[in-house]
Amino acid sequence: MAQKTWVRMVTAQTPTNIAVIKYWGKRDETLILPVNDSISVTLDPAHLCTITTVAVSPSFDQDRMWLNGKEISLSGGRYQNCLREIRARACEVEDKEKGIKIAKNDWEKLHVHVASYNNFPTAAGLASSAAGFACLVFALAKLMKAKEDNSELSAIARQGSGSACRSLFGGFVKWIMGKAEDGSDSLAVQLVDEKHWDELVIIIAVVSSRQKETSSTTGMRDSVETSLLLQHRAKEVVPKRIKQMEEAIKNRDFGSFAQLTCADSNQFHAVCLDTCPPIFYMNDTSHRQVKFLVSCQCASHSRSSSKFYMKCDDTKMVAYTFDAGPNAVLIAHNRKAATQLLQKLLFCFPPSSDADLNSYVIGDKSILKDAGIEDIKDVEALPPPPEIKDAQRCKGDVSYFICTKPGRGPGLLSDESLALLHPETGLPK
Amino acid sequence: MAQKTWVRMVTAQTPTNIAVIKYWGKRDETLILPVNDSISVTLDPAHLCTITTVAVSPSFDQDRMWLNGKEISLSGGRYQNCLREIRARACEVEDKEKGIKIAKNDWEKLHVHVASYNNFPTAAGLASSAAGFACLVFALAKLMKAKEDNSELSAIARQGSGSACRSLFGGFVKWIMGKAEDGSDSLAVQLVDEKHWDELVIIIAVVSSRQKETSSTTGMRDSVETSLLLQHRAKEVVPKRIKQMEEAIKNRDFGSFAQLTCADSNQFHAVCLDTCPPIFYMNDTSHRQVKFLVSCQCASHSRSSSKFYMKCDDTKMVAYTFDAGPNAVLIAHNRKAATQLLQKLLFCFPPSSDADLNSYVIGDKSILKDAGIEDIKDVEALPPPPEIKDAQRCKGDVSYFICTKPGRGPGLLSDESLALLHPETGLPK
Incomplete structure (x- = not known):
């Protein structure tokens, strides 16, 4: 592992989505497995989205999260499920320029900081938790260089908030309820991208x-x-x-x-x-x-x-x-x-x-x-x-x-000025 | 038939009812046959009821009705169904004192006047049509000396307004949906009278x-x-x-x-x-x-x-x-x-x-x-x-x-001062 000074971070933007065939009812409360399939339209992230910066540093002594500028607890099962699942899929990361090298096994010991911001009211029935958990999982996956595709990531986001799995894609998205007891086949697939029906x-x-x-x-x-x-x-x-x-x-x-x-x-x-x-x-x-x-x-x-x-x-x-x-x-x-x-x-x-x-x-x-x-x-x-x-x-x-209008799926924001965490301290800006 | 001068009338009071297992949906629109059984509680007529006076006279030249003091048309199918069904069951009426004698067949030629009054707002979701049609049918049956019991009358009231059939009894009442195509077995029965559970x-x-x-x-x-x-x-x-x-x-x-x-x-x-x-x-x-x-x-x-x-x-x-x-x-x-x-x-x-x-x-x-x-x-x-x-x-x-509180079923009001029609003209007082 490299010296204690560096902070590595990634900022992602994830859309929210609105179901047109609704998800209501779980057959498994812990794994968040639904009683039926659902279909949603992804909304343009230019107008409704979550932006999340995730950072890792050997200087962090615990996992911490800030939502809309206020620190919140990560101890809940839903956050823990997402963190655990992504960490289990983390891969080696090397940045020779900054002298950073994180081996696959290091991720278990390293802590992360998460800052997340919704550009719309939280918990007002506008699926803020969907965009939030999708963004958390997507950003962490990129930070930890997980190799899973967006459908596979959707099955992790699902364990944070069911409808979050549908925010891993743009356009129209179907959440397949799946049959497996472990929930591995309960994931989202894109039906059509946002260009298919762009006059809506x-x-x-x-x-x-x-x-x-x-x-x-x-x-x-x-x-x-x-x-x-x-x-x-x-x-x-x-x-x-x-x-x-x-x-x-x-x-x-x-x-x-x-x-x-x-x-x-x-x-x-x-x-x-x-x-x-x-x-x-x-x-x-x-x-x-x-x-x-x-x-x-x-x-x-x-x-x-x-x-x-x-x-x-x-x-x-x-x-x-x-x-x-x-x-x-x-x-x-x-x-x-x-x-x-x-x-x-x-x-x-x-x-x-x-x-x-x-x-x-x-x-x-x-x-x-x-x-x-x-x-x-x-x-x-x-x-x-x-x-x-x-x-x-x-x-x-x-x-x-x-x-x-219907919009695109998650993406990384390369412009560092949009990051919500300070590049040196890893604390909210 | 007696001379043209007399007016014979009857005044009845009928309660409204509130369903505790709801009636919603007809399998036959004309006969008013429901898709399921329902159960109601009859409300005390002292507080919520319809009072209806029906009169017959050889001087009437058409059927007429006044609801809450305002003349309304009787031409609608629902009124016509009730009038027809009751007339078909009319019996001979004789009042030697007044010199009135109406033979069974006379009823087809005689016209009636109806005046009805609700002591609560009409069409405010308080089942005014239930009490109204129940009272119309009950009062006409008494005027015409029909021999049918209240269950049989309920099957007629049902053709005016479905829930009206449940207003023919006090206490708790079940409307059996029935199976017959002609609706003859779709009628109300009393489950218990108003004394059975009088602390409610x-x-x-x-x-x-x-x-x-x-x-x-x-x-x-x-x-x-x-x-x-x-x-x-x-x-x-x-x-x-x-x-x-x-x-x-x-x-x-x-x-x-x-x-x-x-x-x-x-x-x-x-x-x-x-x-x-x-x-x-x-x-x-x-x-x-x-x-x-x-x-x-x-x-x-x-x-x-x-x-x-x-x-x-x-x-x-x-x-x-x-x-x-x-x-x-x-x-x-x-x-x-x-x-x-x-x-x-x-x-x-x-x-x-x-x-x-x-x-x-x-x-x-x-x-x-x-x-x-x-x-x-x-x-x-x-x-x-x-x-x-x-x-x-x-x-x-x-x-x-x-x-x-739960209340009693329909009854006749013998006090002539409560009649809504004038005993000599048969017009609203």
């Missing part, structure tokens, strides 16, 4: 950034133990939906994609409600968002005898999905649809009086420009959406909107 | 008296056609629950009764959420009510390894159930539990500043007295419930509370 636009309505009331870990456990609908969903409903969703994605069939996405979000929240005690993630604002979308899409209802038809306008169709929180994630099938959607959203959910537009619509602001909205006066002057009868304006219901 | 106290939190947004007829149809969970519920879950609920009621086993009631309410709303487009009957206030009840009951949570236990205090247990609306119907297992519940409810859901207590807690006000609450100052002085951490007071969330 995603708008997230952040309804509340308060900590959510029921953690998904607790909620899932309660659902598995008490919901009489969960097993039926996992065994009978999801397998068919997974196949249909794969087809829809492959064929860029937006109508089917939207229908499946909405239906599966609804069913996930239905299972939450069927739990004892019931779990409510959607609130009145979430309900209003759904009603708003249904009104925008469904120009007319027609009924003939006992058969019910709902005539939805495919060109206006927007998929919605809600994770374990009240935020709506809306997916529009192209830029034009997204521009119209944003106009209607801003009419129905304008900012509270003291907000400025610049902080009310964040992410890809070019959609705002396309919508002809430059300042708050343009929002006030928006016409009511013609499809919505007596459209009401719910001021302040939404905290802010994030405009984004 | 029911408190209804009326959250909103606005018209509900999705009618249960439309909602049910959408659920049957789109929910992938509804059939599983109807075929696999409900049949077992019906048996367990019958046992619980027979044995006055409040723990099981409460657990089944809450779980079935949750599952009904879960199926609503699994519908496309999703149906939201519970709102943020409903969610707060459930969280409030869960906090009151569950003193502590303990977890050992992967198994989850929730330690609920049986003596504090309160059953909740929500129909197709945001109102919470709370069932306490005795007066003492109800008194404590009301104190905590009034702490957490006090009236808005301008309300007076007299109109904020209605129905059986003696529970208020037992709780030591005489005016609004007593409400303000209530201590926070010790079980609820940082209990917040949600002023104005609840419109009013109704205190009531």
Whole structure:
């Protein structure tokens, strides 16, 4: 081992992801093995991501971690599982220039420092733990020169947070539930990369950034133990939906994609409600968002005898999905649809009086420009959406909107100025 | 037939009912045949009921109806079905004193006037149509001297509004779904009368008296056609629950009764959420009510390894159930539990500043007295419930509370002053 002075570090960026076929329920709590497959879309890391710097130095006397600038404990089983699994796959690292040589066995004795930062609210139902654990595992694997590919790494990230495994890839990703008792085949695979369906636009309505009331870990456990609908969903409903969703994605069939996405979000929240005690993630604002979308899409209802038809306008169709929180994630099938959607959203959910537009619509602001909205006066002057009868304006219901799109998978940041740890001390900058 | 001058009338009172195992989904839209059995508790008609006067006279030139003082059309299929079915069972009526004689066949030619009045908000999710159709059918049957018993009448009321069939009896009532294609065996039977379990106290939190947004007829149809969970519920879950609920009621086993009631309410709303487009009957206030009840009951949570236990205090247990609306119907297992519940409810859901207590807690006000609450100052002085951490007071969330109990079935009102139609003109008083 080299002298005590050096610090070696790596900084990685990992996207978050939003499930379009939901993961809810574990068959193994420790290994984090799910009761069904799930499929997600990876969000552009330019707008929603975790950045993690991991460092190793012989001068570190214990593993330490800082999340969003605050030191947190690494003693939890989930962190320990990830650290142990990656250390077991560490390889020899040599940097002749700096005079560093770490043998395979040295990694067991060396300690790491981890600093992680989310560019979005933690635990607000925006899958921060997914991006976080994916980034931790990816960065450690690069630091320790582990030879595993991203699917193999996903099976480690899964042991930190189930949905983290899906953040190891860009585009559309499937988490295969697997069959093996040790969880070795429960991992993520990429269905298509982010270029396959790059016209999609995603708008997230952040309804509340308060900590959510029921953690998904607790909620899932309660659902598995008490919901009489969960097993039926996992065994009978999801397998068919997974196949249909794969087809829809492959064929860029937006109508089917939207229908499946909405239906599966609804069913996930239905299972939450069927739990004892019931779990409510959607609130009145979430309900209003759904009603708003249904009104925008469904120009007319027609009924003939006992058969019910709902005539939805495919060109206006927007998929919605809600994770374990009240935020709506809306997916529009192209830029034009997204521009119209944003106009209607801003009419129905304008900012509270003291907000400025610049902080009310964040992410890809070019959609705002396309919508002809430059300042708050343009929002006030928006016409009511013609499809919505007596459209009401719910001021302040939404905290802010994030405009984004499907994005790429994890990557290393070579620019040292982006590192979150000091290159000499290995402590947060 | 006698001369043109006479009016013969009957006035009846019929209770409303609240399902503890829910009816959601029809297998036949026209005959109103359900996809599963259901069980309800009949509410004391002193607090929640429909009063209906039906009159017949040779001077009437058409069937007419007034609901809550306003004339409404009887042309709808549901009214027509009830009128037709009762007329087909009409018998000879003779009143020698008044010189009235109506032969069996005369009923086809005679017209009726109907006036109906609910002592609670119509279409606010308090089963007004149940009490309404039950009362219409019951009153017409008495007017026309039909010989059918209440179970047979329930199969007619069912064709007006499904849940109406359960309002033909007091106490606890089961609606047997039946098998016959013509619906003849889809009717209500009394499980136990109102004296069997007379210590129960029911408190209804009326959250909103606005018209509900999705009618249960439309909602049910959408659920049957789109929910992938509804059939599983109807075929696999409900049949077992019906048996367990019958046992619980027979044995006055409040723990099981409460657990089944809450779980079935949750599952009904879960199926609503699994519908496309999703149906939201519970709102943020409903969610707060459930969280409030869960906090009151569950003193502590303990977890050992992967198994989850929730330690609920049986003596504090309160059953909740929500129909197709945001109102919470709370069932306490005795007066003492109800008194404590009301104190905590009034702490957490006090009236808005301008309300007076007299109109904020209605129905059986003696529970208020037992709780030591005489005016609004007593409400303000209530201590926070010790079980609820940082209990917040949600002023104005609840419109009013109704205190009531299980009650008796339909009855005739012989006091002519209570009739809603004028004894000579047959028009609303």
